[in-house]
Amino acid sequence: MVGNPSRALAWALIFLLMPGCATLWDGDWEEDGHRRIYLYEVQPGDTLGRIAWRHGLRVEQLQRWNELANPDEIQAGAYLVLNPPGDEGAAGGHAADTAPGQTEDTTREPPPPPDDAPDYELGWVWPADGEVRRSYATDSGGKSGIQIGGSEGDTVRAAADGEVVYSGSGLRGYGNLVIVMHDDRFLSAYGYNRALNVAEGERVSGGDPIAEMGRAPGADEASLHFEIRIDGEVVDPEDYLPARDL
Structure with a gap:
């Protein structure tokens, strides 16, 4: 596990953007029968929302897979499961040992926006001047x-x-x-x-x-x-x- 939180965040963001990254996963994992369970160690200052988008997941997925009634109850040093249980993976059409951030379909329609998209503004500006x-x-x-x-x-x-x-x-x-x-x-x-x-x-x-x-x-x-x-x-x-x- 990477010790520097900033470096850990940077690499987690790489996994967020990288398709097919299962073979590159360098975090903790454990065996459960025929499948791997991918784990993330909660860092000081982490929130469930931040952990979710680092790994290309939704907050409600992390809550369900880790049986968290309250998303604010995570504590530094605890481990969160980052992939679904075997039965859910099979039912949902995803491999049970899929690593965080991994995508199986490389050609697909753009996903819809989150159901609870923030209603506040960040003062966005265009990143470049072209068309x-x-x-x-x-x-x-x-x-x-x-x-x-x-x-x-x-x-x-x-x-x-x-x-x-x-x-x-x-x-x-x-x-x-x-x-x-x-x-x-x-x-x-x-x-x-x-x-x-x-x-x-x-x-x-x-x-x-x-x-x-x-x-x-x-x-x-x-x-x-x-x-x-x-x-x-x-x-x-x-x-x-x-x-x-x-």
């Missing part, structure tokens, strides 16, 4: 979000105030990637950058430059891959970004 070249969708690589066009080197901005929890190129399929955690529920991700201008742990304000736009491998034009997630659930960024005239 939306691809609207909200889930592509064959398992990524959900929008593609914003532009030119190589264009400024990529933080879409709202928050903390940089990942800045690097360790996640295959996203190129140089920045992830910003805005609060316990909201996260935004910025992929395919030419250069990264922020470090993990850095606080940013909405509109601050965080990267330079680049190109996805094989692409003819530069673009920014942009995602917003609530409790780990992907949502359409254009539902949150302000209207604009181009």
